[in-house]
Amino acid sequence: MRLDIARDLLDDNDAIAAQTAELLRAKGVLCVGLLSSPGAGKTSLLERTAKAWSDPLRMAVIVGDVATEADADRLRRLGVPAIQINTLHYGASCHLEAGAVARAVGVLDLSATEVLFVENVGNLVCPVAFRLGEHRRAVLLSTAEGLDKPLKYPKAVLETDLAVITKTDLAPYVDVTAEMLTHAVRQLRPAMPVIALSAKTGDGLDAWLAWLGREREALVNGRVARVATP
């Protein structure tokens, strides 16, 4: 009985997510979901991205947190349109759901937007299960979190499209290098694309920007498949 309810809720969620993905595709807006533990550096990566692009209006952000507008404020300060969803108003939920994201998408002016980022609540478990309308999903793994997270949270790697290793500047102090973490990711999924970077130093950012550019181009040229319900 309980599992049936969960299944129905997920089906409803995925139907809304598929509508959002299609709407954004029609507008030429690539939607990229970011998942990670709390404090792995999702917002720092988006700040760096905004600074690297000459026009920060190329991007927009929907950001989920249990509480506070802190992350949206950090991005607004750089001129990025940002909408904060506080899940405190949605049962203090540990993840975003497609309905709230669809409402946020409806509020944004996306006429100049090339990439819409959806930054999920910091959590490596439930956010994976709820599609939000993203065309691509990236999981961020910080060197400071240790080597065991890919195996401990397997779906976060198996059901996303890119692993971004963050905080590579901390490698000498945490005894975890980008190479070791890449190996840990590929033990689970040998063909997983991996980018390693430091949002603090800017090291590796080029590869991230290039990935975004390629994915946006593929979307506009119709080479990004429709998002299937999983």
Place this chain on the structure above:
Amino acid sequence: MRLDIARDLLDDNDAIAAQTAELLRAKGVLCVGLLSSPGAGKTSLLERTAKAWSDPLRMAVIVGDVATEADADRLRRLGVPAIQINTLHYGASCHLEAGAVARAVGVLDLSATEVLFVENVGNLVCPVAFRLGEHRRAVLLSTAEGLDKPLKYPKAVLETDLAVITKTDLAPYVDVTAEMLTHAVRQLRPAMPVIALSAKTGDGLDAWLAWLGREREALVNGRVARVATP
């Protein structure tokens, strides 16, 4: 409708948790729950605790993860009785629930145990809502996660008994000191007890061991209140 189901599930959970807490109290076993983001150092702290105590059998551990036995194995290597619960078998849940913990407690030989640790799945949201039978709960906050986590995950501070600041050895590299993080915790909750430590260097470990000793003594002397359902 959905909220009523959630409420019933929580009530059932809390009833089992209260039984577990009472059972452990009768045996003189202090039960301490550990909550944190993934990779904040829960298992490293328990490894350090086992090494600091001349008899590691004074402690036992129940550890929750979505997948792998990695954490239980780390503790078994030090001679600590450890039971791993994989939530993959419980709907891939992002948190432990009281039923699974009660079954694990039933399997453990607790005759020599003074402190039973329950290490939850790495997640700052849902684990807070599910009581497991702990007499005390500690939330671990790593310096590497940044300063904003207490305000973003307020219940993790408001509904636990101790904040443990971890990875203080990284402070110079992440621009977050123990003092700054203590301030962030106490902005939310001025009287929150805070201990800062590094499981890597052992710095600050004495305060943690002293806290455990005091709480165990209070339990045995009947000064720890029964765990009320929240």
